[in-house]
Amino acid sequence: MLVLKVFICEVIGCVEVLVGLVVNTFILVTNLKDWWTSRKLKPYDQIMVNLGLSRVCLLSCFFFRITNRVFKLELYSSPAQRSVFRAAQLLFDFSSLWFAMWLCFLYFVKITIFKNHFLLRVKLRIPQLVPPAIIITYAVAFIFGFILAFFIKETADIMDNNNLPANKSVYKELSYMIPSYVFGHFLPFIFASISTSLLIHAISGHVRHVKNNVTGFTRPRLDAHLSLIRSAVLLEFMTVCNLLATFIFQFDFYGHFETNVSFLFLVSYPLFHSLAIISGNAKLKRALWGVVGCVKGKVAVERFPITQQIETKRQTTAQQK
Template sequence: MPDKVESILMLVAAGEFSMGILGNTFIGLVNCIGWIKKRKIASIDLILTSLAISRICLLCIILLDCFILVLYPDVYATGKQMRIIDFFWTLTNHLSVWFATCLSIFYFLKIANFFHPLFLWMKWRIDSAIPRILLGCLALSVFISLVVTENLNDDFRCCVRTKKKTNLTVRCRVKKAKYSSIKICLNLLTLFPFSVSLISFLLLILSLWRHTRQMKFNATGCRDFSIEAHMGAMKAVISFLLLFIAYYLAFLVATSSYFMPETELAVIIGELIALIYPSSHSFILILGSNKLRQASLRVLWKVKYVLKRRNF
């Protein structure tokens, strides 16, 4: 049975999970309803829907792992069940990061103002290429997950629970180099899309700076929608970058738990921090999108109206 600390942490994890499911499900439902009504979907809505679905799955996997660790620790003694969880966690983790990177690139290509031939060609082709890019991200994530899971030894997860009860120091030391190399490769792979998002953010700043300079020489006194678009995109990208850094560090803690003395508590805390990224970023995306923000206001107005009627 879990102790009081673990019970409190699990309650916090359940709260974060609920908020994340609420936000990401809202994004998916709004975009899917619009898709059904118009019989077509905009590229940005397709990216946001794919991102929301991947994060819903990621949230479910993280919460499931927390509950198994606390309530059913004996499952860690078997390799097959935990191998499945490792596969889906790796898959949804990479999908979430790659789809968020696609969103950053889309913002950059649609909003930035550059006149390089390569940039103009990418800007022209991005809408038609989005479905293929998302499928490519899915195929790449499945391949990485299969490779990583295949190379994890069956006693990897077992040590999370049993190494405090049995002396596995010698075996852990022998396996440490192998496991470390796998984890380093896994985490370095997620740094590539993060770097692409960072480059997109820096180029957006450069584009905004150039546009602001031009506006000084051509001041019209009118509202500048280009600057507003730049600022909105930059807020979305920088929120992803900051939240991903926190998630990445928490992911390192959770996946490196094999080498920590207090593994059970370390994994739960790491996964608790990891839940913040897919949960909170969805609300930032809702606030940054006119369509999603207006839909959320309509829902809140209806909820308020129903509650008022019940009071009377």
């Protein structure tokens, strides 16, 4: 029964990783296509490109680890190899969370009307602030990912089939894990939650104001505002689930919780969070429907000759009769 449960979790995790790779590659390619056309990217799109890239790399690491575990390849058996691979995975993990936080902040700044002089100056200087923010994000992710990967000799990790011995002291590991967890996961979660809360508050206040004072506020416009609020709440819910799953996955040293389930939450977050981003982005939705239309058109063209042959055969049979 235990083997079956592990096998089901691995299959579900592999499917989530593969679909997540497709979704995040779509986000990355769509924005790079715009850059190739116009030779420039808006600040929002710059963050989106780096978010898609970091998640594609992160999901590739997950897929590599699942494959390594299922087929028992032992591709990174030495401690040095495990540390290097873990540092790369943490770099992509931390950076993807920070870029998701920057997206929340940029969206809040973009649609909110500020009266505060400082916030207004920040809004006007976003094109100059985004490149340093990207560099700082990668630097923070690399530093704390490196610390967590190389200064901890042994960790409890379901993907490495590794649980700590019952008598193993974890105080030294915690002295490195807690700062890495705070800067890699907790701080971007806090900043993203604050930005999301302020965004929901601003949209709700705007809806109440226009409903009471503007007679031309139509139902479609109200639905658009409510859809934005639902998307923000959904993104925040997924961020909370990812934070809790990461906490269990990293700090459950002795396997008290079901780590296979927490791993499924970890690999599902880059997929469903990116899908929510696509659903709330007009450019990505247009590109997605364009791809769907091309696929449908190609399928219809491929099926047309077969349909035509069947119809010709029917006509020939009818004439013979």
